[in-house]
Structure formats: structure tokens, C-alpha cells
Amino acid sequence: MATPDPARPGFALPLLLLAGFRTLIDDLHAELAREGHPELRPLHGFVLQAVGADGTTATELGQRLGISKQAAGKTVDRLVAVGYLERADDPADARRRLVRVTPRGADGLRRSAEIFDRLRAQWADTLGPQRVTAMEDDLTTMAAANWFRLDVPGWFGG
Amino acid sequence: MATPDPARPGFALPLLLLAGFRTLIDDLHAELAREGHPELRPLHGFVLQAVGADGTTATELGQRLGISKQAAGKTVDRLVAVGYLERADDPADARRRLVRVTPRGADGLRRSAEIFDRLRAQWADTLGPQRVTAMEDDLTTMAAANWFRLDVPGWFGG
């Protein structure tokens, strides 16, 4: 299983995509930990990104991430507990609880983006810029429908 | 978040790799369900693959998958419950419980491989065979170290 089986070419591709993803994510978080964000877990970056600069609510966050509002609420709880998000009352609607990125969360987000840029540059150094662009273009073609879906029902606990 | 930000090229790559992986896995399991394997969950295929034709033990399976023997044992429990794996005593060592793929498990595995081959062929039809090969080669270069690691510590429940 550690090496591709030439008689089964199809099996290699999903594993390679997962391995590529994991490589980037692992490198990102190793570097984030070095830069003062050891608490930031892989999912958190995507959640912070989805909350955005304007803030949002748990229900809306769930819609953006493709998960239930309850799951979104629990994730927000964890991010609040580690200081990356904060909640505030909505003066215009007492049912809503606004979720906002804290300064620390914004710092983590900014560093994540910078680190991803550096990692992409590393890939471009090794493979050549046009190969990386080709990979992005091809994946966009084949996977556009799943681009924004972060939930993985049935995959990681469904 | 639904479209890549040109100012942040690095952010797109991991999301695209994840989306590509998910696309293949989702398509695989949609087709597997159609072919009589609705119970087969995404992780199961990798586990069956890791068990292999010769069978193994829970501890060895854990080592192959990079997870603890306890986690491997629980996963085997689930696969046994749905009929894809079976346990047997090792006549030569009463401590060991051999784990083997059942005929149904072998059928699922064979179909998975065939479906992956067809999906790869679809990608090759759309992108051109040399682009798919290039993607595989490039991912092998960048992600070889994570090729066989299926565990995602800190990612999906760590």
C-alpha cells in the first residue's frame, strides 16, 4: 500500500490528492505553531475564513460550511474558548448572536494566508510554476462543484 | 470563499486538493452504492486495502494505517459488523486474532478499484492523459512522505 500499483492507476490519484492536501496542511500548522498559534487546528482556519471580516451568525456559518447550525455552534464554542472568535449580541435582533474574528484570530488568518503563499512558492520552485498552475486549473475543472464544501459527510464522522 | 482569491494564490491549492479528493471519493461511493455496497463508507475502502488478501491483525493494521491498535480494532469491529471483514483465531498464536477480508469485502474492493480506474479515465478524457499523469507525478514529488498515511491527527478528530 505504500507504493502505487501500476495495474490499478485509478487508486493512486485520490490517495495522492489526500497526501498533497495533508502535506500542505501539516506544513501550515507546523509553521503556525512556530509563529505563536499552536492552538489553531486544521479546521479552524477554514472556519475563520468562513466567518470573514464582517462577522456572521452560527446558522449562517453552518450554511456556508455545509454543516448543521448545531455543529457550527459547537465549532464556534471551541474557537471562542481558544480566543480566535468572540460572540456579541445583535442590537437589532435579540435572537441572533454575532460571531466575529478576534484580533488574534485575524492574526492567525493573515499568517495562514502568508504561509500558504510561501508553500505554493515552494511547490512552484520544485515543480515549475506552470505545473502548479496546471494542477490548479485541472482541479478547478474537475472539482469545481466541491470547491467550497468543507463538510465531508460519511467521511469523517457522518 | 466560493471562488479563489487571486491575491492569495496559496489558499487555493489545499482547497482544490481537498475538493479533488472529495470529488473522487463522493463519485466512488455514489457508484458503489448503486452497485450494491451502500454500507461501504469512505474510510472502509482504505482499511480493506490495508488488510490485503493475506489478512492481518489489528495491531499490524494500525501500524500500516498510522493509527493506534485500539483505533484499528474499533474500525475492524465496524467492518465486521457490516460484513466486510471477519476475524479468526490464529492457530499458531492464541494472542493474535487474524483479520481477513470476506468475499463481500473482496467484491467491494474489486469494484472500488474498477470505479477508480473509470474515474481516472474520465479525468484523462477531460484534461488529457498527460495532464493527469503530470498531476500524479507532481503530487508524488511533493507528497511522497504522506502517501501512505491515512490518519489525520488533529484534522478529523485527533
Added chain:
DNA sequence: CTATTTCGTCAACCACGTTGACTATCGTAC
């Protein structure tokens, strides 16, 4: 004013992973 919808939360549950502790068995060293 009442009926409906929406937001957030609580509770129970599942999948998948962890660590620690424990039993039973094997292999070896004496």
C-alpha cells in the same frame, strides 16, 4: 393579537481518533 418562522441551544447519539490500564499469551533466559 395570534400564528408562523427563525435563531440559538440542549440532549442524545455516531464515527473516528487518542491514552492508559489490564489480561492472556508467547518467547527467552536462567
Added chain:
DNA sequence: GTACGATAGTCAACGTGGTTGACGAAATAG
């Protein structure tokens, strides 16, 4: 032949990230 260390499997407790169902409080529509 017995004592001992290493190994296989399991149990228990827990953490993370999901699910569905139920419910109260607040907004909105009639």
C-alpha cells in the same frame, strides 16, 4: 520448569467533529 519481559487484544474514559430532534425566545406576517 519457572520466572520475566514483550506482544496482542480489549476496556474505559475522553476529545473532536458531525448528526437529528425538541424546545424557548424573539421577530415577523396575517
